[in-house]
Amino acid sequence: MATESHGEAETGLVFHPMDQFQVTPLFGADKVEWFTITNVTLWMGLTIATIVLILVFGARGRALVPTRSQSVAELAYGFIYKMVEDVTGKDGLVFFPYIMTLFMFILVANFLGLLPMAFTTTSHIAVTAVMAMAVFLAVTIIGFVKNGFGFLAVFWISSAPLILRPILALIEIISYFVRPVSHSIRLAGNMMAGHAVIKVFAAFAPLVLISTGIGIVVTPLSILAITAIYALEVLVAFIQAYVFAILTCVYLRDALHPHH
Amino acid sequence: MLEGDIVQMGAYIGAGLACTGMGGAAVGVGHVVGNFLSGALRNPSAAGGQTATMFIGIAFAEALGIFSFLVALLLMFAV
Numbered sequence: 001m002a003t004e005s006h007g008e009a010e011t012g013l014v015f016h017p018m019d020q021f022q023v024t025p026l027f028g029a030d031k032v033e034w035f036t037i038t039n040v041t042l043w044m045g046l047t048i049a050t051i052v053l054i055l056v057f058g059a060r061g062r063a064l065v066p067t068r069s070q071s072v073a074e075l076a077y078g079f080i081y082k083m084v085e086d087v088t089g090k091d092g093l094v095f096f097p098y099i100m101t102l103f104m105f106i107l108v109a110n111f112l113g114l115l116p117m118a119f120t121t122t123s124h125i126a127v128t129a130v131m132a133m134a135v136f137l138a139v140t141i142i143g144f145v146k147n148g149f150g151f152l153a154v155f156w157i158s159s160a161p162l163i164l165r166p167i168l169a170l171i172e173i174i175s176y177f178v179r180p181v182s183h184s185i186r187l188a189g190n191m192m193a194g195h196a197v198i199k200v201f202a203a204f205a206p207l208v209l210i211s212t213g214i215g216i217v218v219t220p221l222s223i224l225a226i227t228a229i230y231a232l233e234v235l236v237a238f239i240q241a242y243v244f245a246i247l248t249c250v251y252l253r254d255a256l257h258p259h260h
Numbered sequence: 261m262l263e264g265d266i267v268q269m270g271a272y273i274g275a276g277l278a279c280t281g282m283g284g285a286a287v288g289v290g291h292v293v294g295n296f297l298s299g300a301l302r303n304p305s306a307a308g309g310q311t312a313t314m315f316i317g318i319a320f321a322e323a324l325g326i327f328s329f330l331v332a333l334l335l336m337f338a339v
Contacts, residue, residue, distance in 0.1 A: 018337070083312065086309075086312065087312060182323040182327075185323070185326055185327065185330055186319060186322065186323045186326055189326035189327075189329050189330055190322075190326065192333075193326075193329055239315070242315065243315055243316075243318075243319040246312055246315060246316060246319075247316065247319060250316060
């Protein structure tokens with residue numbers, strides 16, 4: 001992606017907006033192979049380290065009146081616990097650890113990706129597709145284990161008129177198999193689009209350095225735009241993690257209670 | 261005057277056209293949130309329990325816009 005020439009220095013465009021998503025090997029390796037440590041590995045490791053710092057070391061005190069870091073951990077735990085209980089029901093709480101893991105990983109990866117010079121691991125479809133496929137396979141297997149062939153009732157909507165049911169079944173089957181695609185692309189697309197837009201405005205920002213009058217207007221505007229979009233991205237980073245987790249809950253509810 | 265090949269031109273025009281799909285997603289998300297708000301203002305006590313449903317609706321509407329963004333990206337970088 002984006003290996004062609006990146007424009008001349010005097011136009012201000014010295015980088016391509018998609019350059020930030022390039023996977024580069026670290027520690028002297030010259031190409032990416034199976035176990036090469038890349039910037040993706042590094043930022044995923046930092047994500048895990050941050051989660052451990054918040055959830056394990058932050059909540060270590062077990063104080064009755066929580067400290068600041070302990071209340072962050074408690075807030076995240078309580079928020080996801082309530083969401084799983086509300087959406088999936090009491091019997092879905094067995095899967096709470098899995099959804100909590102997914103939510104915390106995506107949330108922290110999104111937030112760490114917002115740091116300047118950071119790499120957003122969740123902007124790669126390869127990363128999100130693994131998570132979405134895991135959810136899809138887990139939901140399908142859980143559905144068949146819990147309900148046997150009764151799980152197929154999820155495609156056969158018994159509240160609809162009999163004539164419509166085969167057509168609805170076809171639509172339901174298609175939408176069932178599109179789930180992992182939309183689940184993964186929603187997260188990756190949102191992260192990628194936001195970061196690319198920030199980089200596009202960042203390319204306009206140094207125009208003032210060039211003696212062309214227009215930069216006086218464009219530079220403050222683009223810096224304002226970067227600030228505004230950055231604030232939006234902080235919101236999007238949280239909402240996309242929340243949406244990924246809540247959709248996992250919705251799919252689990254279908255697997256546990258297939259009868260509409 | 262004209263340089264480059266016509267296939268590339270088609271890909272770029274297609275990428276631009278694919279971006280119109282995002283407008284549809286914007287209309288959809290606005291519709292979901294607008295209707296949620298008009299319902300929530302009539303019965304504020306029931307609104308709190310339905311925010312999760314609103315986010316699910318937003319996510320489904322938005323995913324289709326993201327698909328068009330993906331088609332644009334594929335046309336720009338993969339075709």
